[in-house]
Amino acid sequence: MSRKAARRIFWAACLLLCLAGFLVSLLTGPVRTTPGDLIRFVGSPDAVRSAIFLDLRLSRAVLAFLVGAALALSGAVLQGYFRNPMADPFVVGVSSGASLGAVVAAALGFEAAAFGFSGPGLLAFLSGLGIVSLVYALSLRRGGFKVETILLTGIAAGALASALTSFFLFMRSDSYDQAVFWLLGSFQLAEWGQAATIAPWVALCLVAAVWLARDMDLLALGDETAQALGCPVRRVRKAFLAMSALLAALAVAVSGVIGFVGLVVPHWVRILIGPAHRPLFLASALAGGTFLLYCDLLARNLLAAELPIGVITAAVGAPFFLYLLHKKR
């Protein structure tokens, strides 16, 4: 099969799966609903069905899709940025930093909601971006800017943030449900306000990433080569780092830390459609959103009680990832 045909199949399959995912999300849940119910609801909406279909299920599906797209795009950007397939939002410390902010806010009872975020969500967002700034500043101070330095600084800062998070959780053992939410993620509390808050940013970052994708292709040849070919390396690098940090911080702020999406989705996509960054960014966003949509379906329907979504993303993502890697060899 030609690469072009393979790409077409990939896009068609992704779109189809995505639409099917939204439909299934609307129809499944602890309250039994049939397609007939949905059709009747469209004909004559009532308060209960409206709340269940639109306010609870659709808002949740949309938020899951947006967060999945944000995480996968952030991961795709970082993997290109570091020229390292192990990179994901955890590596630069965004996720750990954001969860630290959330847990501190929860432990201190910081509830002031703003910008569509809860109090902990807002602090998660700010501390996620804060820790990346810190990592970046520390890396710069060591004379010049090296990818290895920022990678290692990020890992160290992330580890420190994780340790502090555990400390706060240990001190406040009564906020267990909050702890699970921030450490493993959930869309149980999804609402339209959150989707409306992050949607413009995810869209903006996607457009920017696609726009700068050619420069990312050049970076893959090495910074010197890219510079020689006319790529403003430092500026492009800054823009990509800021973009990936923003995406990951937004995701954590509304849904807690959801692992694996940022790591595996770009890999799947790269295996399926190749390494060119423009289609890679677009496809990662679509595939990431679709993947998380299905993971959330499992999280809320697999058992009577809701599972943290981080459990599902890892359990589903890892084996599939291994399979694809193996097949590639």
Place this chain on the structure above:
Amino acid sequence: MKLGGQRNGDMSRRSVSPILSVIVAALVFLVPAYLLPGHQERRHVPAGHVPFPSAAAVAQDITDDLGRPFTRPGRAPERIVSMAPNVTEILFAIGLGGRVAGVTRFCDYPPEARRLPRIGGLVDPNIEIVRSLDPDLVIAFRGNPLRLVERIGKLGLPVFVLDIGAGLEDLPPLVARIGRITGTEARAGELAAELRDRIQAVDAALKGTASRPKVFVMLYGQGLWTCGGESYLDDVIARAGGTNVASALPKKWALYKRERIIRDDPDIVFILTRSTADFEAGRAWLAGMAGIGAVSAVRSGRVYGLDEDAASRFGPRLVDVLDRMAALLHPERFGGEP
């Protein structure tokens, strides 16, 4: 290309970290989202507060235990969702059993409550199921995750959140408040008065007792899990004429140390269990621990069972626990061993 050049020119002027600029930009650009009508509504109308336009609406406002105003519906609620077992017990006790539309899976008392639709557990109630029951009143408890309760309020359902009491004196007012929000003041007032009388009767019976036996309470199956000074059971023990040995622990519930029990030497041990078999197993487990056999309570055989559900739910049956505890601690005042 022209656009690209503009972008580069713009970026080269920056000297601060681009990520810091992103933070600033994010705050600036997030403001419009914040000003969306939906957000404003969410900000200014606390969850659970549902304005009733009806002229029949009672003007009298009540505040729930989170300090949020709650406007009482014009007519008594017909479909109540109870999010905690103690709330369910109180609702049934004031004759509202027929109007309860949903309960948690832990709501097993009175037995009729078991037949009602389940909304999930205490910490994992399902929002969708709550909404599908179409309640006109949701009574939540502080044991429910606050964020989940707020999400339910944002669906437009009237949510009233009750806090756990610090001591028995908070129980009659809790019953009375549930009566007020459900429009059953008379029946709830009677129950509140009855509970108050029974608590006072124990106080009166124990007036002037010189001894205050040392009490150790153990929740069977959780190691030496006991109630600390912040638990309402600490207050129940004090009112029953005893002294909780774990009273100094600044917690509601905590794991106690075996050495401390030996040092404290309690005169009487209460084991919270759900069945006689569990009680026997708990007593054997405790007596079998090294060093515990020498403790006064074990030596004298003053190890008794208490109904775990009655003791761990802040509801009417807590007064039964008080009666039993007082009679066991001071049999001389209550006409011999019960």
